[in-house]
Amino acid sequence: MxxxxxxxxxxxxxxxxxxxxxxxxxxxxxxxxxxxxxxxxxxxxxxxxxxYGEATAYVSVKCRECHAQLRRSTPWIGPWKKLAMHCENCGDRCEYDASITQHHLHQGRMTDRxxxxxxxxxxxxxxxxxxxxxxxxxxxxxxxxxxxxxxxxxxxxxxxxxxxxxxxxxxxxxxxxxxxxxxxxxxxxxxxxx
Ligand SMILES: [Zn+2]
Ligand SMILES: [Zn+2]
Structure with a gap:
């Protein structure tokens, strides 16, 4: 059986x-x-x-100067965890802490955690x-x-x-x-x- x-x-x-x-x-x-x-x-x-795998850095904050909503997402290559942001409303440039999402797939192959x-x-x-x-x-x-x-x-x-x-x-x-x-x-x- x-x-x-x-x-x-x-x-x-x-x-x-x-x-x-x-x-x-x-x-x-x-x-x-x-x-x-x-x-x-x-x-x-x-x-x-x-x-070593693939990851995305994401920032969603209010601009420190004018409080406009800023969002940016970009492929992440360690070890920095800040993203340079440019506010189109007031022109302010600043680095903000990014949250990192690690992906399970990398170039079509499954990876360890x-x-x-x-x-x-x-x-x-x-x-x-x-x-x-x-x-x-x-x-x-x-x-x-x-x-x-x-x-x-x-x-x-x-x-x-x-x-x-x-x-x-x-x-x-x-x-x-x-x-x-x-x-x-x-x-x-x-x-x-x-
Ligand atoms: Zn080896
Ligand atoms: Zn701004």
Missing amino acids: NRYSDPGASLLDYSTHFVVHCPKCASKAIINTQGHLVCTACAHVEQPGHW VFGLPLWLQKEFRDELFWAYNYEHLEALRSYIAAKLRERGFNPYTNTIRKNSTMISRLPVFIKKAGNRKDLLKLIAYLSEK
């Missing part, structure tokens, strides 16, 4: 550690649960702090992107896809909040499609050997 029981884990539960491309040599690097990166090839070690480095376990699947944070996440996806029957491992009536927030329940359609199952399993087999 090839049953699948959703363990009820959310995507966040799988994002405790990551397998990524090393920022120095692009080989396989591990980010552990403390957020420390260690490369398996060049022995590069890095503490959290630098964001600590450094924004491209995940090691990802590959295009037709027009979609298949990815996993680490080998445990990959294995959870494999056993889900391999299963012919799917059932949730908990009572949907008593657990309504978790119901729609588990990693499995939020998977994109192409992963859930029965027609993609065989090819996805091939792709996962390839990734698990990486």
